Amino acid sequence: MTSSLSKRTLMLAVAALCAIGIVGGVAYAASLKKGLKVYVIPKNLGNSYFTTADSVKTDGALAALGTLGEKGTETSGTAATPASQLPVIQSSIAKGANALIISADDPLALCPTLKSAAAKGVTVVTYDSDAPTCRSIYVENAPAQSIGESEVVDMAKELGAAGGQVAIVSAAASATNQNTWIGYMKTELKKYPKLDLVSTVYGNDDPTTATQVTQGLLQKYPKLKGIISPTTVGILAAAEVIDKAKDIGKVLLTGLGTPLEMKSYIENGTSPDVILWNPARTGYIAAYAAVELASKAITDATGQTFTAGSFGKETIGPDGTIDPGGTTTFTKANVNQFHF
């Protein structure tokens, strides 16, 4: 009797445990709210980089929001300026946004608006470009140090033992991320005495200006062997200039570029190596972070963790920053495997 009783008790207990487990599981899933209005606000619309970071097709932010059952909308201005981004943020708040995922055009200009959004209970997550004092979590693309260093390592590899003069084609002289990367590049360059950094020029992420400054470099430094361009717009312009000057192989290019846009230059030898993180990864993780926060499943405290779908466990680091991993180098061998 006792044994059968205890057996029954055991069965009940197991059943109860199972039920708790199921309920717990459901409760866990339900703790992520559905139907949240989440606005994804890139620096500007019509920028292929952000199209990759955001769209469903590329498994970006909107794909993650779709999987979680939220109402995701991508919106921004047509120019990558705070003046163009600010009204979009305001109207998103007015439309009852639960969360904003934003790549800040200018942290100082956007901060007051983002802070007032947070005061109204809107979750603010930044990705790609941060607004440090007025968001909960920032999902960075890849650690700045590894971005800067890997560009120098690739340049050194391209130029080989002989080395030579190298120059940098940057975006705007005031761009924080560019200058941070260039800082790490300069530190890394000290390890390669054969690489001689002769000049840093600024193409302002405008094809015309970038073309002119690159052409200027080729004229001013006829012995130039390599160009590093840590900007997806600058590297394209530099590649076209090298191609059109018939300097392929004479001047080698590396830097940050998307594999799809740089494909023909990687294949024809203008730019044997191109580096980038996966922009869609940044968008995807930012979407999960925003929904977790808005559902109050996590806070922005250091050490909090959550699972970002196929990218697995993400941990919030110091200053509410999430580091999703390193960079990828695209070469002739692997460029066809990537579709962004």
Place this chain on the structure above:
Amino acid sequence: MSAAREPEAEPSEPESQRRLVDVVLRARTFGIIVVLGVLVLITALIQSRFVGGGEVRFILSQTALYALVAVGEAMVILTRNVDLSVGSVVGLSAYVSANMFGTHPGIPIVLVFLVGLGVGLGCGVITGAITAIGRVPSLVVTLAMLYIIRGVDTIIVGSGVVLASTEPNSFLNIPTATIFGLPDLALAVAVVVAIAAYYLNSYRSGRDLYAIGSDPDAARRAGIPVAKRVFTAFVISGGLAGLGGVVWASQYATIESTAASGLELQIIASVVVGGVAIFGGSGSVVGAALGALLLQTINSALNVIGVSSIWTEAISGLLLITAITLDRGIQLRVAAALRRRRVRLGA
């Protein structure tokens, strides 16, 4: 290339007076050539490679686009109007035309140029119709068109981008192709400039543009079909900007929806630096093309001697103010000379 002078006017005027006016007006084009010469000389002394074949070809090839669009803009400005939409037209045409290579592989390049031309003409017809027939100030209309066309561009391009890998090499090599060492593009644009200059000087409808710009009301009363002429000027400006879009695509290969934004201001700067009066009535397309060449040469010169691109803009601005100030001074003098002549003739 002499401008404000109406050819039918006062054949009995004193030859010396007439020559003075002519000389002053010609001096504007001549002035640009002198400035250009001095600039090239100084830069070459600092960096001799500046006058090397590669750099000269680069500058000429870059100028081709600006000069092409500046010709159309000059014709609009001559009529005391302005076309702010050209940058957006170049951007839209660049995307639509270059995208043809991706959607219709193997499409002949000539057809792609025709598509670009068509896009431009379409935009020009809309802008021209609202301005000329609706009699709305062109500053407002074309400002609106600047945003509308860019908006349409953003909608069409959406998540897309034209990739260099979809365009054939024969297309991307257009800017580097040369005949007798000169870029094909520059030669083609020189032909366009010559045709436009001949039209403006020798055809009645061309001269009408100057008359309209000098005094629209007088032109209307004199029986000049003002609306028709202004409409034509906008259509030509749109068409040339459309062709410019295809050139842009061949130069930069990768086209996003932001392509050529802000180009309109550089074009207007070229036109004004080239001696076309911002309030119409005087100037020439040859001057406008030379203005484009001067601005591009300045850009390249500053880059070659290693001046930051930030200064390039400031220096272009300075040049613009100088040109406008000079222009104003010359205008006042010419007006005074003409008035004296009229007084003497008892008109």
